[in-house]
Amino acid sequence: MRVVITGGGGFLGQRVARALLARGGLAAEPGAAASLDELVLLDQAFPAGGVADPRVRQVSGDIGDSALLKRVFAPPTDAVFHLAAVVSAGAEADFDLGYRVNLDASRLVFEACRQQPRPPRLVFTSSVAAFGGTLPEVVTDATAATPQSSYGTQKVLGELLVADYTRKGYVDGRTVRLPTIVVRPGKPNRAASGFMSNILREPLNGEPAICPLLPDAKMWILSPERAVDALVRAMEIPADAWGWNRTLNAPGITVSVSEALSALEKVAGRECVARVRFERDAAIEKIVLGWPAHFTTARADRLGFKADGGIEEVIRAHMRAMAR
């Protein structure tokens, strides 16, 4: 089978690529794994020392370039992970860029799927940024999407398009609303959500970190390992199990800044935590505190999606991954 990952040079895309290569394929029909023949990674840039495998083809370019997409989505393409996006603070800072990538380019991807001889499976990543405004205490599977950022809006637009293209039989789409991924490796990106990763990752690297929110600020989080599991699971679950509703709130855990720092202290000691300095940033605070931190995810739980066991487990998994 031929699989495309947009945003394939990004941190999540690279991990999904590695997971697919290690598995050697994807369950295309219930129980039957089809073997991976070609894995196309599309992104603007790729990390040095990225995924190396004869089955992998890296394509560098602009996802908004329809001629490029035509080559990337050469038929038959069987499965697509559409992860490419301008992140939250970026889409808020540049309205037109956000719409160009997160809406217009997504539409090009969905149209490329529609042109395939058979409707490919497609996994699209959405976000807790789908929610905002006046929210119930706990967000459930029935809570209305009321995004309060351009990024969140663009993600919900994508969800709706995935659902409609799926209903029409143009694609077999599945949207997963991911919690904030913690601990994100590498350098901070423009995602407003990045701070929770920063205040864990940087001190573990012996570096200082700034926390732009107060200690009682809470986030709904998922580790990179669990996020990759969720995306692969979303791809492999049969269409019947998804049913008509193709948008899913993935499970996560609720973690406050102070809980995260306590766990960091337990795992790495007091001098490590002392590298975190609090310095409020109203712009980041406004975006992050607008996202819900408490969820019930009954549907995802039934479908076998899993959250992490706690923030301490998340930190230890990050340390193990970094040590490899």
Added chain:
Amino acid sequence: MRVVITGGGGFLGQRVARALLARGGLAAEPGAAASLDELVLLDQAFPAGGVADPRVRQVSGDIGDSALLKRVFAPPTDAVFHLAAVVSAGAEADFDLGYRVNLDASRLVFEACRQQPRPPRLVFTSSVAAFGGTLPEVVTDATAATPQSSYGTQKVLGELLVADYTRKGYVDGRTVRLPTIVVRPGKPNRAASGFMSNILREPLNGEPAICPLLPDAKMWILSPERAVDALVRAMEIPADAWGWNRTLNAPGITVSVSEALSALEKVAGRECVARVRFERDAAIEKIVLGWPAHFTTARADRLGFKADGGIEEVIRAHMRAMAR
């Protein structure tokens, strides 16, 4: 002030135009009505004997034509009723046309608003088609939009764009999710919802009518008079009263086919009702029965929006309007 109505040649657009001309203006700030200087109606075609007034300018053309929109939205444009749309059965039959008009052209309209020296007020019409799939018994202000048609999807995409453009200060937008308008005058259009109007209007005209749904089928409806009131009210309510949530479920009444026909018999006699023949149409049934028929509309009620007193009142209002 300068007001634009897209879909201004349509049945609702013409009525909104007449209402604005009769009022002579719109309350731009709380209590202060600004007088209407120019009213631009944009549509593909206009009815013979349409609105005639020196303040009115009719523009015929394609709403997807950005050069045309530039002329229509000559600055300063103060208020916009964006009513133009490919209707439900039309958008379902022609996927690309639906997206071209209901999404792409709507974006052009919102961009035209963004180019104004001051963010204009904009009223956008959405629909009960925003809802579908597995729904609660009664749809409330908190029910998630889960459209099950391309038309419904496109309407929700528009709602989200209106909300985001408003949040960014590019427009002062207000979306009203209208119930099915009954009794719609004129000939049937491609809206799947048209049948309820047909089975009332045609027999009153002495014509036969086909009912494609069973007698117990129910709809959430609003009369044209109340719909126009709702759109004008949506425009005049101050931004503060709207708050962050710019999408509103308008009030309506729940009416079954049998209730509608009983009321018709009461008002116009047995021989009138006898002109209705039942002939099930699975395609129309699937669309219409996917829409919710029971709502609570607490927020709209608080904001002063009004439903009709009952289906008999709706039929009598239609007869009075036809007699004028």
